[in-house]
Amino acid sequence: MRSNDIPLVRELDLFADMAEANFDELMQAAFLQRFPPQVQLITEGDPADFLYIVVEGGVELFAAHGGRETSIEIVRPVSTFILAAVLRDAAYLMSGRTVESCHILMVPAENVRTIFARDHVFARAVVRELSGRYRSVVKSLKNHKLRNAVERLANCLLRVHDEQGGNGTATLQVDKRTLAALLGMTPENLSRAFATLKPYGVEVNGREISLTRIDDLRNLAKPTPLIDDPAT
Amino acid sequence: MRSNDIPLVRELDLFADMAEANFDELMQAAFLQRFPPQVQLITEGDPADFLYIVVEGGVELFAAHGGRETSIEIVRPVSTFILAAVLRDAAYLMSGRTVESCHILMVPAENVRTIFARDHVFARAVVRELSGRYRSVVKSLKNHKLRNAVERLANCLLRVHDEQGGNGTATLQVDKRTLAALLGMTPENLSRAFATLKPYGVEVNGREISLTRIDDLRNLAKPTPLIDDPAT
């Protein structure tokens, strides 16, 4: 890995408190790499050979079976993915592809397991990360099973809007085709969902969204921290 | 906790290798309790005050929002549930209810966190359990999103059949209403799914199922270890 990237990585929660020697050993084997959008990084069923950490960009985890495909989760910085498979030395359960330009840190799985066995501080950080991933998947599952397409879009817009300052406008970070996949619907259905939200003050112009009736929209979306709060 | 239950608990993977003193401290505060079917043990949104371990029976984890309800996962012995919430000292994301008569071990969350911070061996066992729970939820999610109702039932029947000796018959452990919930469908739909499977050699008589054309059924179900293998 390039030495000027190391301080950035060192500050990640997962590595912040671990012993210097162990961190160095991990980083000696690791590398930080750029990927363009729509690159498939891992394939389900393959043995877990690297731990991946999304430093910048976004990665879609998805699974396929019998001709169908489903998006499981979108991983945003700074989070790991497939940590569980690495720790168990098992096969990936999901495939992963970039949705934007990404900086991804790749750490060989064997090094992760070795240091995990040796460094108690790192082991505890792993638990924190892993429990966070677990809760994230559960929230994603609730979002998909307890809300219909329109509600998922409404909550997504409110979240993006709040993240971007909450001044009544929002800019989508991805194209609508990708957004549809992330929300678990077809592009056609996303168009219809936007149309359905027009009476709730949602005006769309390409990637620019303006929300003129936030309260109405919030009333429809019914956001809840048990689904929408990324922290808890 | 009753002292004669302790050896049983001590053998659970989660506790098997930890220091004696720490185990004793955990068990001093814990208790093993029996519950009848259909008892709600935890409610989403509540603070995590106990770690639950299913020693016998089965617990359905589910979530509700805006008048809808969805089953997330069924937890079978011997597994924990809501371990992630306990470790993070956060609110439960799911509610849980027994689906059968259960033996449940309840360990106060604060004790779990205390011993987790102190006992490295326990911390590693926690990681193993947590990573297992994570992968279990992902498999459950794939099962629901990549298969339709008939396929889910077919795979369920094959799994039960194999567990019970694989001699062409199987006995359902729960009533059909509960089975429908576990498979993520309505009771009416379960009936129709059974009817659909009749041409594949599935004969139903109350809770007794006989499978006369296993190969055909397997061909329809298309089981895969990436969804159906509980171990990996």
Add this chain to the structure above:
DNA sequence: CGACGATTTGAATAGGATCAATGGGAGTGG
């Protein structure tokens, strides 16, 4: 026997997906 709950069956409905066709904007080449 009678009542109640569980299961099955039937008909109607809803939510999304799929297929097909049309618009619309960005980039390209004349």
Add this chain to the structure above:
DNA sequence: CCACTCCCATTGATCCTATTCAAATCGTCG
């Protein structure tokens, strides 16, 4: 600068799966 092309987005029509509502049947337990 303008026409052309391509890809994305939208719109319309239809299909499919599963849910909902309603009614009939079955089984068990008083």
